Amino acid sequence: MDALIEIDNLSKHFGELVAVDNVTFSVARGEVVGFLGPNGAGKSTTMKMVTGFLTPSAGKISVCGHSVADNPLAAKTAIGYLPEGAPAYPEMTPLGFLRFIADVRGMGASLREERIREVVSKVHLEGVLHQPIDTLSKGFKRRVGLAQAILHDPKVLILDEPTDGLDPNQKHEVRSLIQEMASDKAILLSTHILEEVDAVCTRAMIINKGRVVQDGTPAELQSRSKLHNAVTIRMAADKAASARNDLQTLNGVAGIQELTGSADQNGSVSFQVLASNGQSIINQVGVRMREKQWDVEEMHVEKARLDDVFRSLTSSDVSETTVSGGVS
Amino acid sequence: MKGTLSIFKREFGSYFATPVAYVFILVFLMLAGFFTFQLGSFWDRSEADLRPFFNFLPWLYLFLIPAISMRLWAEERKSGTIELLMTLPITMNQAVLGKFFAAWAFASLCLALTFPLWITVSYLGDPDHGVILASYVGGILMGGGFLAIGSCISAITKNQVIAFVISVVVCLMFILFGVSPVLGMFSSWAPEVVVDTLASFSFLTHFESITKGVVDARDILFFGSLIAFFMFANALILDHKKAV
Numbered sequence: 001m002d003a004l005i006e007i008d009n010l011s012k013h014f015g016e017l018v019a020v021d022n023v024t025f026s027v028a029r030g031e032v033v034g035f036l037g038p039n040g041a042g043k044s045t046t047m048k049m050v051t052g053f054l055t056p057s058a059g060k061i062s063v064c065g066h067s068v069a070d071n072p073l074a075a076k077t078a079i080g081y082l083p084e085g086a087p088a089y090p091e092m093t094p095l096g097f098l099r100f101i102a103d104v105r106g107m108g109a110s111l112r113e114e115r116i117r118e119v120v121s122k123v124h125l126e127g128v129l130h131q132p133i134d135t136l137s138k139g140f141k142r143r144v145g146l147a148q149a150i151l152h153d154p155k156v157l158i159l160d161e162p163t164d165g166l167d168p169n170q171k172h173e174v175r176s177l178i179q180e181m182a183s184d185k186a187i188l189l190s191t192h193i194l195e196e197v198d199a200v201c202t203r204a205m206i207i208n209k210g211r212v213v214q215d216g217t218p219a220e221l222q223s224r225s226k227l228h229n230a231v232t233i234r235m236a237a238d239k240a241a242s243a244r245n246d247l248q249t250l251n252g253v254a255g256i257q258e259l260t261g262s263a264d265q266n267g268s269v270s271f272q273v274l275a276s277n278g279q280s281i282i283n284q285v286g287v288r289m290r291e292k293q294w295d296v297e298e299m300h301v302e303k304a305r306l307d308d309v310f311r312s313l314t315s316s317d318v319s320e321t322t323v324s325g326g327v328s
Numbered sequence: 329m330k331g332t333l334s335i336f337k338r339e340f341g342s343y344f345a346t347p348v349a350y351v352f353i354l355v356f357l358m359l360a361g362f363f364t365f366q367l368g369s370f371w372d373r374s375e376a377d378l379r380p381f382f383n384f385l386p387w388l389y390l391f392l393i394p395a396i397s398m399r400l401w402a403e404e405r406k407s408g409t410i411e412l413l414m415t416l417p418i419t420m421n422q423a424v425l426g427k428f429f430a431a432w433a434f435a436s437l438c439l440a441l442t443f444p445l446w447i448t449v450s451y452l453g454d455p456d457h458g459v460i461l462a463s464y465v466g467g468i469l470m471g472g473g474f475l476a477i478g479s480c481i482s483a484i485t486k487n488q489v490i491a492f493v494i495s496v497v498v499c500l501m502f503i504l505f506g507v508s509p510v511l512g513m514f515s516s517w518a519p520e521v522v523v524d525t526l527a528s529f530s531f532l533t534h535f536e537s538i539t540k541g542v543v544d545a546r547d548i549l550f551f552g553s554l555i556a557f558f559m560f561a562n563a564l565i566l567d568h569k570k571a572v
């Protein structure tokens with residue numbers, strides 16, 4: 001275990017508001033951790049503390065073994081950071097901007113030009129190198145920010161909404177880039193796009209009102225969905241009632257969910273057989289179906305829905321714990 | 329040191345990336361000429377020196393220096409680049425000093441571009457070049473003092489207009505301490521020590537003593553420590569904002 005980011009009981013208060021509430025986690029080399037959460041959950045605030053832009057109200061952060069509070073320069077040297085909105089000096093050109101970053105990071109002239117050439121081709125900035133940044137499109141601005149973050153080939157990469165505002169092709173490119181770099185780095189990226197977690201992350205952390213409410217692999221996350229491995233069946237309405245009663249008694253079935261509005265003119269309806277603990281139940285359901293010789297028109301296994309999990313974890317029922325946490 | 333230099337180069341270069349700097353220089357030179365030749369009755373004095381120009385310089389600086397300093401930190405905060413700057417591996421002092429020195433170099437360049445005035449008086453008569461040189465040095469020092477105050481104030485807000493207005497007010501106070509009517513208001517009731525202390529904080533008192541042709545160590549020390557104080561306060565304010 002090679003934890004490059006270690007966060008220990010981190011909190012941040014803005015006056016009365018508790019933006020980050022006692023968060024503890026670590027990110028190891030090779031991991032891509034997706035930081036998920038609704039707007040205002042505290043993702044950016046956490047990242048700003050890890051990168052040394054904000055001072056924590058409480059808690060410890062270490063990056064590559066360097067305490068951010070006690071040895072900020074060593075920590076900042078190890079980090080590449082894309083702040084939210086990818087800020088950059090608008091009057092500069094991407095080339096001038098990257099040269100400035102390289103200069104501050106202490107690269108000599110030859111290394112600097114070599115690294116710039118490399119990242120420019122990685123994020124495809126060739127066409128706009130000499131154009132002032134404030135004349136660039138949102139997608140190009142984001143890429144300039146990415147180029148700046150990876151310029152010194154950092155061990156730790158912190159990306160605040162790296163694909164926000166990009167078109168689908170650009171999103172795909174950025175995700176491939178992240179995957180390409182993942183093996184020897186610890187990457188923490190925030191997003192509120194759930195498909196992104198599936199696409200690039202080895203681990204997903206859901207944060208809500210400043211607290212981590214779920215931490216696991218994307219697969220684990222999916223298995224928390226009520227619909228995970230559920231079987232949707234469509235059949236004649238007059239047979240459906242008895243079939244539902246029958247299926248309900250099967251081993252591993254948690255319950256039946258009717259799909260309202262699914263009835264059509266031919267007298268067919270759909271319903272879902274929910275699996276308990278997300279286990280696979282398609283076999284049992286299939287066997288029973290053949291035994292009883294039901295006339296099924298359609299049957300499929302539900303793909304787990306991340307947004308379902310996300311909504312259940314971040315909707316208002318968790319709020320009460322956050323309020324009491326704010327007082328302490 | 330290295331970090332300060334990197335910031336300095338970027339900042340100084342950025343002044344010339346847009347036409348704003350050139351417009352500023354033009355305005356500065358036009359106002360300098362106007363003050364010197366029109367209000368300063370340069371021609372009527374029949375004396376070959378740059379006294380009219382340097383008499384007006386503090387008042388010119390009062391508005392033009394805050395126009396330079398207002399954007400130093402307010403703009404970084406507004407555009408979000410401050411987050412980039414503060415997460416680069418440089419210390420707060422390096423960032424503060426790099427930006428300050430770049431602004432100071434720009435202000436000094438503006439002042440240096442008034443050299444045609446010097447050439448003009450040399451052509452018309454036989455000025456005391458030592459006095460003029462000392463006055464330029466004094467002008468650079470005074471500009472640094474105004475800038476340090478303005479930079480510190482710019483760190484408080486992300487609104488450049490507010491930064492400008494507060495800076496003008498504070499700089500005005502630092503001038504007025506040396507104007508005799510203002511000192512007179514105090515001397516009627518306050519003990520002499522207080523009046524002297526106030527006067528010793530005035531940019532005018534120190535600047536005027538330099539423009540007489542003697543660059544006194546005390547005057548240099550005054551501007552030097554004033555700049556150091558406001559740079560320190562500047563870094564402190566930025567540090568404090570990280571913890572809020």
Ligand SMILES: Nc1ncnc2c1ncn2[C@@H]1O[C@H](COP(=O)(O)OP(=O)(O)O)[C@@H](O)[C@H]1O
Binds near residue numbers: 043
């Ligand atoms: N500088 C600040 N001052 C006061 N409140 C802030 C500040 N920055 C963030 N917040 C608040 O902290 C909470 C978390 O914000 P943020 O970390 O930006 O959320 P996210 O990035 O997850 O959308 C929000 O309620 C936000 O309004």
Ligand SMILES: [Mg+2]
Binds near residue numbers: 045
């Ligand atoms: Mg955010």
